[in-house]
Amino acid sequence: MASWRSMARIRGGDARGIKGVILDIDGVLQFQGRVYPGAIEAVQALRDGGLVLRFLSNSTLHSRRSRAERLNQMGFRVSPDEIITASSATAAYLRALHPRSCWVMLDGAGREEFQDFVQDEDNPEYIVIGDNRSRFNFDTLNKALRLLLLGAKLVAMSPELLDASLGDVELNVGAWALMLERASGVQAVYVGKPSPYVFAMTLATMGLAKDEVIVVGDRLSSDIRGANDFGVRSVLVKTGEYALG
Known part of the structure; x- marks a missing residue:
């Protein structure tokens, strides 16, 4: 090819x-x-x-460990230290800022990258948007909007609007982040490619x-x-x- x-x-x-x-x-x-x-x-x-x-x-759903594990199962020879995912890059970005607390909106193994952060869904310093498909609903997104209006900062793991890597075309992280950015007037920081x-x-x-x-x-x-x-x-x-x- x-x-x-x-x-x-x-x-x-x-x-x-x-x-x-x-x-x-x-x-x-x-x-x-x-x-x-x-x-x-x-x-x-x-x-x-x-x-x-x-x-x-x-990818935000994968951690470095889970991504390496999957690639090795496919027949590649890869170490977790050779991998950077949008979730691991975002965790590194935030770690340098020493945040008081974060609301990490994310499903999957990618959450492993944020284990050393204080998680707070009620008064976070940062709202961090990843692929949170299990909870992206009207109530959750409105809660995030209100917290942004009260002063929370917004970080998005990826700016990509669409994704087809799992099969059908789906809304991606950037679409949810852009909606919250436009609605709240809070400018997001986009970490991934x-x-x-x-x-x-x-x-x-x-x-x-x-x-x-x-x-x-x-x-x-x-x-x-x-x-x-x-x-x-x-x-x-x-x-x-x-x-x-």
Whole structure:
């Protein structure tokens, strides 16, 4: 497939000076639970070529641990330390701010990343929006709105409005955050791709300079735009959500 021909070019030296690769997961390595043919072998070839790898996902439902576990079950060889998810990046962003308390609106294993925060749904300093599909209803969203009007700050784990990685197209984190932002007048901080923050954070874990890294993704709006805005090279693969149009 086109995506793994691109990987072969990186390994083969077409991208001179490259010492590391930041790979998206959904739409690049796998999509909707199906691994792309050649993906496992290509990732291993990049490792064998001595490249530093990071796997950067806008998923909020996954923690680094759960994401690595799932990829390893699929046949990849990945360490949790090589993974950055939108939830882990948001937790790192907040940790630097030393918040008094947070209301983390999130389902799934991604909640693991916020275990060391004081959780408060009645008077939080920060409202943190992830994929909280089990509780996104009229009452919960109105409660969040009122807390924002009373002075809470708003952080969104991802700016993406739509998602098709689980099957049908669904509203994504950015849609819920934008609604609360517009209704309350409180400007949200968006952490996930294409935010420069998450690219800077990922690069810092690699110990490499911008001109030594290339980003591989399937989304123009997040992967490629984010990489270009941050000043690193990028490769667009025509799989995943790109192929869906």
